[in-house]
Amino acid sequence: NLELPFRDESFDAVLSLAVVHHFATTERRVGAIRELARILRIGGRVIITVWAMEQRHRRFESQDVLIPWQPPRSKNAAASDEDDDDDFLPPYHAYTEDSTNSSRSAGDGDSSSLSSSSPGE
Known part of the structure; x- marks a missing residue:
């Protein structure tokens, strides 16, 4: 369910x-x-x-990837006591400039004020 628990134009x-x-x-x-646009005021x-x-520090083989993630470990926990089975693979969709533009143009509203940028660029 993608519905946020807020009234239209709340924020x-x-x-x-x-x-x-x-x-x-x-x-x-x-x-x-x-849904974000629905709760946003005019x-x-x-x-x-x-x-x-398109990143300088990481290369993806495809746009839809599983990236290993491990919960933060306690500073006091010994490495040998930790269980490596805690790792899991959340799905990620890595956007290209083209896919960002496709998502932007799929909306119903005016997207002329939207822009995309990469951190540090």
């Missing part, structure tokens, strides 16, 4: 930090963005960050 600003790229399909990603601002496929 002056909406943040979605490292969330949208976890949805498995384009339809669900676009649905999530539309003239409000939205910031959406996603993983970019």
Whole structure:
């Protein structure tokens, strides 16, 4: 369910930090963005960050990848006491400039004020 528990046009600003790229399909990603737009007041601002496929420090084999993740470990826990089975592979969709533009144009509203940029660029 992609419905957020807020009334239409409830917020002056909406943040979605490292969330949208976890949805498995384009339809669900676009649905999530539309839901953000629904709760945003007219003239409000939205910031959406996603993983970019074009990165200097990491190469992805495809746009849809599983990236190993391990929960943070306690500073006091001995490495030998930790269980490596805690690792899991959350799905990520790494956006290209083209896929960002496709998602942007899939919305119903005016996207002329939206721009994409990579951190540090």
